[in-house]
Amino acid sequence: MKTSLFGLICVSLIIAPTFSHAGFADSLRDLRSSISQISGATKEASDLTKEVTGLTGSGSGQASGSSAASGQVLYPKINNVKLYQSANKGSSVVTKLSKGSEMVYSGNSSGAFHQVTTEHGDGWVEASLVQ
CATH class of the missing domain: 2.30.30.40 (SH3 Domains)
Incomplete structure (x- = not known):
């Protein structure tokens, strides 16, 4: 009985860190994906700002x-x-x-x-x- 309990504890000590590492890797993938989405949105906003600035500067009829x-x-x-x-x-x-x-x-x-x-x-x- 002591042997099987010892074996169960050893197996759980080996498997538990594997699950936590897998969860950490998933979190990193999610973080990278979020950063990519933010980067893409920032680029789109920058392009839109340049486009609007170009329209205003090219005689759109309004000025400030x-x-x-x-x-x-x-x-x-x-x-x-x-x-x-x-x-x-x-x-x-x-x-x-x-x-x-x-x-x-x-x-x-x-x-x-x-x-x-x-x-x-x-x-x-x-x-x-x-x-």
Whole structure:
């Protein structure tokens, strides 16, 4: 009886590490697969970013910041963008523009402001709030 119990303990000591190594190998395979999927998704996102940047840079009709060209149509990024009478926040507000409002860029910029023409008249908008 002692011999068979000893044999059973020895067999279990030999087999148990084999199962744990197999589980570890499976975990490594799963991890490699996940890393490959993440890498592929990152590459796709990078390609998409390059594609979108290329479209924006090739005259898609919208611009942001100082890359706007005279005559280009701009849109507010958010609702209630203020159209100022002059190029500073202290000047009077002509109107507040909704997100869908069209603005035609005049080609003039003053610091952080663009001069635009809207259906409500001419004025200045903060360049960081238009696209």
